[in-house]
Amino acid sequence: MSPTGYYDKFNNSGDKIIVSARGANAGYVNRISTPYWAGNSCYSIGIKNSLILNWLYVYYFLKGNEKKLIGSQQKGSIPSVSKKQIENTLIPIPPLDVQAEIVRILDTFTELTAELTAELTARKKQYEYYREELLSFEEGEVEHLPMGEIGIFQRGKRFVKNDMISEGFPCIHYGEMYTYYNIWATESKSFLSADLVEIKKLRIAEKNDVVIVAAGETIEDIGMGTAWLGDEGVVFHDACFTFRSKLNSKYVAYFTRTKQFHDQIKKHISSGKISAIHANGLSKVVIPIPSIEEQERIVGILDKFDMLVNSISEGLPKEIELRQKQYEYYRDRLLSFPSLSEL
CATH class of the missing domain: 3.90.220.20 (DNA methylase specificity domains)
Structure with missing residues (x-):
């Protein structure tokens, strides 16, 4: 609050x-x-x-x-x-000294979680700064080309949430791009029946394609990309595009999170209840193209930052989650007292 x-x-x-x-x-x-x-x-x-x-x-x-x-x-x-x-x-009302000790212990856990959260906020800002710096090049330093000249955009085909099942053919719904996916993925959250994929002739992203979300409630929502690195293809929604090129797919995905990328796509987004961008607008975005070796170096650095600030299996988010669970465990134990009828 x-x-x-x-x-x-x-x-x-x-x-x-x-x-x-x-x-x-x-x-x-x-x-x-x-x-x-x-x-x-x-x-x-x-x-x-x-x-x-x-x-x-x-x-x-x-x-x-x-x-x-x-x-x-x-x-x-x-x-x-x-x-x-x-x-x-x-x-329950234990003696004041017991109350004070309980407060002291729980304050310690609360302060630790607050410190970790503050560190996470600082690291996110640091991550955003280095992402912008590493993906910015002076004119003449590297080649800059429109994405439409170096790759192909393809729009997905429509399926609805009710089509999604717990297992089957991997799929990405555009809404999941905001709530589930990050820079890269090897597995999908949702699935479709293979029969539906065949009947509707749904489109499939292959390994190293970048899935880019093309619709959202606000202009800021649009354009984020996820590099698909799964060995199996994944169906993608009609509110998404895939981008296929010879660039490092994670390099492209990181680029779609930069200010320079979003500054370029803003003028091509149609606003309304649902804002959207089309392939023509995305194709005009100019992207810096360093050597493949430099792309890999940049990705390696940003991967470390991303793991630190976004990973739920390691990094600061995992540490905060563990400390919160520890705090809740001790809070519940410390504040549980037998009733008079149990004494």
Whole structure:
């Protein structure tokens, strides 16, 4: 929960717990240490007696019950969590020194995750900087040519989400280009029946083709490419193009994520409810063409950055995921106390 804005007055002192009252995130729990102005879309929870309860202990307890609160949303045109639902939440009250120790331990985990997240943000900026630098060349330093002169664009054919199954012939739906695929892929997330591929004469990307998404809700969404490196071909959606050339396919995929690429395609994108670009527009994009050896060197450097900032099996995202799971495990263990009937 982030501030929706800033105001020169406040109606709550700091050291409070905030619970979202309405909307899709009703039940979301956060904390704030400084004075703030609270609107009617959230509940502010303070502690009546600090000799009995540590407010941060209460925060961590409610944070641990966040999923339960969100799951108990009152449904309607706007989901909500009532004040009574929060007031009826039972909380175990161990001695203050125990509460303080629990807070200390959980604060340590929270700070570690925050540090890793900050490092990830910094590394992403560093990655973006080097990607732009490595893929930028002065005129005359290397050849620059329109992509349409050095490769072939082919548009996919239409299939719908309901056609997709859990196994069969690999396929890429254009929506998955935003949510699942990155620089390169060897396996698909989704599949189609081989019969459907044959009946509809769907188009197939081969190894080393670059699949480029050509439609999206915003101009910024369009143009990202994924190098297909699978030994088996993959069907691609009609809101995508493949680009086939003699260039290193990962070099091309990295290029489609640069500012210079997106600055060039903007003028060729038709805007509307769904923005789109056609092969003619993509063909006019000028790409720098260093030697194959230089392309491979650039890809090698960028692969290391990409692994560090995007890999869910290694790198910082994996480290953050592990620390978050560790925090949640200890939070649940530390905040679990036997009821009086169990003693």
